Amino acid sequence: MIKTDILIIGAGPTGLFAVFEAGLLKLKCHLIDSLPMPGGQCAEIYPKKPIYDIPSHPEILAGDLVKNLEQQIAPFQPGYTLGESAVSIEKTKDDQFIVTTDKGTQHQAPVVAIAGGLGTFEPRKPPLERLDFFENKGINYIIKDPEIYRDKRIVIAGGGDSALDWTIFLEKIASSVTLIHRRNEFRGALDSVEKVQQLKNEAKIQLITPAEVIALEGETTLSSLSIKREENTHQLECDYFIPLFGLTPKLGPIAKWGLEIEKNAIKVDNTLDYQTNIPGIYAIGDVNTYPGKLKLILCGFHEATLMCQSAFKRIFPDKRNVLKYTTVSGVSGFDGSSKQAAKSTIKTIE
Amino acid sequence: MPQEITIHLTDREGVHHELIAPTDMQMNLMEICKAYELPVEGTCGGMAMCASCQCYVESDHVLPERSDDEEAMLSEAFFVKDNSRLGCQIQMNDSIDGLKVSLAPSE
Numbered sequence: 001m002i003k004t005d006i007l008i009i010g011a012g013p014t015g016l017f018a019v020f021e022a023g024l025l026k027l028k029c030h031l032i033d034s035l036p037m038p039g040g041q042c043a044e045i046y047p048k049k050p051i052y053d054i055p056s057h058p059e060i061l062a063g064d065l066v067k068n069l070e071q072q073i074a075p076f077q078p079g080y081t082l083g084e085s086a087v088s089i090e091k092t093k094d095d096q097f098i099v100t101t102d103k104g105t106q107h108q109a110p111v112v113a114i115a116g117g118l119g120t121f122e123p124r125k126p127p128l129e130r131l132d133f134f135e136n137k138g139i140n141y142i143i144k145d146p147e148i149y150r151d152k153r154i155v156i157a158g159g160g161d162s163a164l165d166w167t168i169f170l171e172k173i174a175s176s177v178t179l180i181h182r183r184n185e186f187r188g189a190l191d192s193v194e195k196v197q198q199l200k201n202e203a204k205i206q207l208i209t210p211a212e213v214i215a216l217e218g219e220t221t222l223s224s225l226s227i228k229r230e231e232n233t234h235q236l237e238c239d240y241f242i243p244l245f246g247l248t249p250k251l252g253p254i255a256k257w258g259l260e261i262e263k264n265a266i267k268v269d270n271t272l273d274y275q276t277n278i279p280g281i282y283a284i285g286d287v288n289t290y291p292g293k294l295k296l297i298l299c300g301f302h303e304a305t306l307m308c309q310s311a312f313k314r315i316f317p318d319k320r321n322v323l324k325y326t327t328v329s330g331v332s333g334f335d336g337s338s339k340q341a342a343k344s345t346i347k348t349i350e
Numbered sequence: 351m352p353q354e355i356t357i358h359l360t361d362r363e364g365v366h367h368e369l370i371a372p373t374d375m376q377m378n379l380m381e382i383c384k385a386y387e388l389p390v391e392g393t394c395g396g397m398a399m400c401a402s403c404q405c406y407v408e409s410d411h412v413l414p415e416r417s418d419d420e421e422a423m424l425s426e427a428f429f430v431k432d433n434s435r436l437g438c439q440i441q442m443n444d445s446i447d448g449l450k451v452s453l454a455p456s457e
Contacts, residue, residue, distance in 0.1 A: 045399055118393060124457060127428050159425055182430075187422040245426045248400065248457065249393060 002079060004030035006311050007099055007109035009086045009254070012040020014285030014300030015115035016069040016078075021308040023076030024324065027315065028334065030079035030107060032086050032099070034120040039066035041117055044247060055298060065297070075333020081105050085120045087253040089281075097280065111280055111311040114259075114266060115304070116287040118249035126157070126243050130216050138222025139241050149240060151175045155225055157213055158244035159183065164192040166244065171205050178206040178236065180213060180227060213241065257281075265289035273310030274303045280314060282307045355442060359405075360452035361388060371442045379405065379437035379451065390453065396438035401427035403437035404454035411449050413440060429454045 006022050008015045011033035019029040037043055039062075047063030054060055060068075084101035089112065091097055099107045123141030125131060131139065143149075143166055154174045156163050159181040165188075167179045179196065186193050199205045211229035216222060224237045251264055259276045260267040266283035268274045270290035274282050284307050285300035293299075312321060330340035357369040357379065371382045380403035383390035391402035398419040404427055407413065413435065416424065420439045424430050434454065440446065 041394075045394055046397055049397060118391075124426075124428075127455075127457070159422065182425040183421070185418075185422065185425075245428075246400075248402075 001098075002030055002081070002105070002107045004028050004079060004107070004109045005315060006030075006111045006113055006308070007032070007097065007107050008113045008115055009033075009099070010040060010115035010117055010285070010287065011035070011038040011080065011082070012115060012117050012285065012300075013042055013065060013069060013297045014117075014304050015040070015113070016066070016073055017301050018113055018115060018284065018304035018308060019073040019076050019078045020069075021305045022311070023073065023334070024326070024329075024331070025308055025312045025321070027308065027312060028078075029076065030081070030109070032081045032084060032101060032107065034083065034085040036083040038070060038080065038082070039063070041249070042066050044121055051297070053296065053298060075331060075335050075337045075339075077334045081107065085252065089257050091280075095280065110315050111282070113304075113307055113311070114254060114276075114281065114283045114287055115285045115300070116251075116254060116283075118286055119251040119254070120249065121247035122250050122252070123243075124245040124248045126213065126245065128213065128216055134216055134218065134222045134241075137220065138218060138239065139216070139243070141243060143242065146170065146173065149174050152239040153237065154178070154240050154242065155180060155213070155236060155238045156242045156244060157181065158246075159186045159188075160244070160246060161188040161192060162246075163244040164188040164196050166242065167205060168192065168195050168199065171199055176206065177204075178208060178238070180208045180211050182212050183210045213243075216241070251287075254287075259283070262289050265293075270303075272306075274307045275310065282311070355444060355447035355449075357382060357442075357446070358409075358448065358450045359383070359388070360408075360450075362453050362455060373442050373444060375442075377442050379403070379440040379442070381438070382442065383437060383453075388453070389456070390437060391456075392438065394438075398423050398436050398439055401436065401454075401457065404429070404434055405437050405451040406431055406454060407433045407435055407449070407451055409448065409450035411446050413446065427454075428457055 005027040006029045008031045011031040022029050042062035043066050049062050050059045084103045086099050087102050088100045096108050097112045149170050150173045153176045154170050155178045156167050157180045171177045200207045211227050213225045214228045215226035217224045224235050227236050266288050268283050268288045274284050276283050284303040286295045332338045353374040355371050359367045369382050380392045393400040393402045420436050
């Protein structure tokens with residue numbers, strides 16, 4: 001059981017910044033995120049896009065914003081459970097929450113802050129008949145263990161980096177790799193595109209474009225695909241079909257935690273501290289809603305700050321505390337590091 | 351003179367909506383839909399990086415050509431037709447007054 005002061009669900013910019021504000025109050029944080037890396041949407045959807053409305057950053061790439069936040073919170077040694085989604089929550093008799101992930105990892109904290117953005121990132125699934133049936137029976141959306149593809153016939157669909165990267169990777173171990181995309185152009189890193197071109201030229205992979213998979217066949221497991229290229233349809237036998245069309249966020253299991261939901265977002269008390277209808281559970285950033293809500297990173301930072309102050313009072317109801325300024329108090333990390341404004345030099349001029 | 355145009359939109363239930371859109375606010379169709387609280391997610395915020403605002407253009411207005419980003423996204427979107435566009439890439443201006451569109455199914 002992982003124990004912490006504030007358990008943050010979602011490691012996007014808002015969740016990450018909450019670690020800093022909590023750290024100033026000597027509260028420890030642990031973050032859970034379904035993605036394998038911190039950053040949320042900024043990391044998954046638009047790491048290379050510039051953001052222009054972060055105060056004091058005239059321009060910053062989303063990926064750099066995440067990197068800076070990670071650096072800023074490092075002294076507070078946040079724990080991470082990455083690549084796992086929070087699925088259930090229960091309350092103990094002594095007012096603690098236990099949050100369990102889809103992989104069974106358990107976390108305990110007196111305060112839970114949901115900073116889940118638009119939700120858990122899930123693979124975008126092509127609208128094909130019997131798709132659900134073949135899931136894990138020949139269709140995988142995420143490559144967890146590449147070894148299962150050794151000496152198998154693989155078909156990958158998609159036109160982005162993950163389709164290109166996995167084509168390149170699996171070519172080395174699979175008996176055959178076919179890449180299918182609806183157009184001839186690929187949106188990916190140039191060297192990946194060139195590498196795939198080279199593999200195609202050397203006949204190490206099969207590239208079918210512009211084409212798409214329109215049907216799935218097989219009795220108990222997937223055995224072949226129908227592929228439509230221009231006006232012609234043909235069948236292609238395969239052992240695995242891996243559609244790689246990116247990820248899309250879904251609110252998911254959190255929607256069933258008894259929290260008040262409005263328009264796919266969690267209702268909070270914005271006049272006070274962004275607490276939900278369940279005391280001790282807060283919602284901050286894009287995942288929450290209240291009158292006048294704006295889904296902006298800068299608003300998420302503000303909400304995270306107020307949430308931490310309220311969490312402190314909840315955890316230490318009798319401890320007196322006042323807001324401190326980092327210019328005065330500096331930053332004392334849990335790692336023993338300490339940052340402080342330089343003292344001015346006073347010297348007599350004779 | 352009011353800087354407004356009308357967009358005729360059919361939602362996923364087949365209900366017709368007449369949307370009055372300002373042309374001086376740098377808004378796109380996805381944003382107009384959100385302003386009218388229609389069920390358009392606009393997950394990526396308008397970067398042509400998700401397809402949650404996909405729509406079908408049903409009038410013969412001449413729209414600016416698809417950008418590379420839009421083309422790439424549509425090539426990975428589902429339920430795509432020849433007249434598919436991403437709402438976030440359709441800017442509100444006088445030339446599209448009276449545009450008829452319908453929302454593509456949500457994924």
